[in-house]
Amino acid sequence: MAGIYIHIPFCKQACHYCDFHFSTSLKKKDELVNALTKELELRKDEFNNTTVETIYFGGGTPSLLSNDELQFIIDAVYKNYKVSENPEITLEANPDDLSKDRIIELSKSRINRLSIGIQSFFEDDLKLMNRAHNANEAKTCLEEATKHFDNISLDLIYGIPGASNEQWLKNIEMALSFNVPHISSYALTVEPKTALASFIKKGVIEDVDDEQAHEQFHVLKEKLEASGFVHYELSNFGKDGYFSKNNSAYWQGKSYLGIGPSAHSFNGKQRGWNVKNNSKYINATAQNELPIEIETLTQTDQYNEYIMTGLRTIWGVSIKKVEEDFGIVFKDYLIEQSEVFINQQLLYIDKAHLRVTKKGQFLCDGIASELFKIN
Numbered sequence: 001m002a003g004i005y006i007h008i009p010f011c012k013q014a015c016h017y018c019d020f021h022f023s024t025s026l027k028k029k030d031e032l033v034n035a036l037t038k039e040l041e042l043r044k045d046e047f048n049n050t051t052v053e054t055i056y057f058g059g060g061t062p063s064l065l066s067n068d069e070l071q072f073i074i075d076a077v078y079k080n081y082k083v084s085e086n087p088e089i090t091l092e093a094n095p096d097d098l099s100k101d102r103i104i105e106l107s108k109s110r111i112n113r114l115s116i117g118i119q120s121f122f123e124d125d126l127k128l129m130n131r132a133h134n135a136n137e138a139k140t141c142l143e144e145a146t147k148h149f150d151n152i153s154l155d156l157i158y159g160i161p162g163a164s165n166e167q168w169l170k171n172i173e174m175a176l177s178f179n180v181p182h183i184s185s186y187a188l189t190v191e192p193k194t195a196l197a198s199f200i201k202k203g204v205i206e207d208v209d210d211e212q213a214h215e216q217f218h219v220l221k222e223k224l225e226a227s228g229f230v231h232y233e234l235s236n237f238g239k240d241g242y243f244s245k246n247n248s249a250y251w252q253g254k255s256y257l258g259i260g261p262s263a264h265s266f267n268g269k270q271r272g273w274n275v276k277n278n279s280k281y282i283n284a285t286a287q288n289e290l291p292i293e294i295e296t297l298t299q300t301d302q303y304n305e306y307i308m309t310g311l312r313t314i315w316g317v318s319i320k321k322v323e324e325d326f327g328i329v330f331k332d333y334l335i336e337q338s339e340v341f342i343n344q345q346l347l348y349i350d351k352a353h354l355r356v357t358k359k360g361q362f363l364c365d366g367i368a369s370e371l372f373k374i375n
Helices: 029-042 067-080 100-107 123-129 135-148 165-176 195-202 210-226 245-251 278-286 299-311 319-326 328-343 361-371
Strands: 002-008 051-059 082-093 113-119 152-158 182-187 230-233 236-238 255-259 264-266 270-274 292-296 347-350 353-356
Touching: 002 245, 029 067, 029 255, 029 278, 051 067, 051 245, 067 082, 067 100, 082 245, 100 135, 113 123, 113 135, 123 135, 135 152, 152 165, 152 210, 165 210, 182 210, 210 230, 210 236, 210 361, 230 245, 245 299, 255 270, 299 319, 299 353, 299 361, 319 328, 328 347, 328 361, 353 361
Parallel strands: 002 051, 002 255, 051 082, 082 113, 113 152, 152 182
Antiparallel strands: 182 236, 230 236, 255 264, 264 270, 270 292, 347 353
């Protein structure tokens, strides 16, 4: 099984917290769409006979593409790759792009999963983040989308400066009222060179409070688990049968192709990343060239990757797999390094799998880095 991620690098406006690659000019949209289909064609041999089970349109804002443009790209996948009978095809979309007519149109296409960037149902939060939609659009689009799509995920952000725990709980309750089967939720992080970082530095916005973000993470976990969601990955909660197949493949170390400027690829042994520049990307593909840099992972890199992704999930890190794939030295190292975190009740071993405890979840990435082996 493998997945294809397609990066659509356009947005109406820049969210203050975002450091992803995108452009607010749509001038090169037609050329970019053609370049994406060209890259799909140029890379078809990378998957040989591997079956593609997930296609994911991320960004940026993929919902800025018309249905015809999305279909044109999907057709290129089907033309060049072996696709499973019922693939999960996800479109990331913003509420302001999801009019009633657009939702109905999308429901008739091959796209069978929507990931909607709600972030918050409160006007103040949306303004602080410089989102293109308002609170009313967030609710209206979900009312309509749930009539036409069964498989919907929505995004929420916690740890927003000035947003109380009570307000955060209301956000979660509003999300639950739409009966969506999947929720992704992330702590607001201050990335360098973003507008948010600049505003905090100037004192225009108060800094993110890590302690409050920690509290809100536990409010989220408690509320969603009580509502029948499985916390299957650090930032992801799904009802039974609705875990994101695309994202689960990343965390389980399966191969994926990243198509489009700045997109990343992984095949278990190598990692690749495309140029972060729309013009360079378009020009390279027009010359039948792949604008990609590739890094071959050492055994230690592969081990570290497995630790990082495995600990974030309910599946944990298989001690047996570590021994089989990396050898006894790595297994002994893992057990030795884990001991201090097991004693602090941040990790535990269950059925030969190393997992994070409830107490350790919010600290998961930091714990993983302490278990890394240095080349």
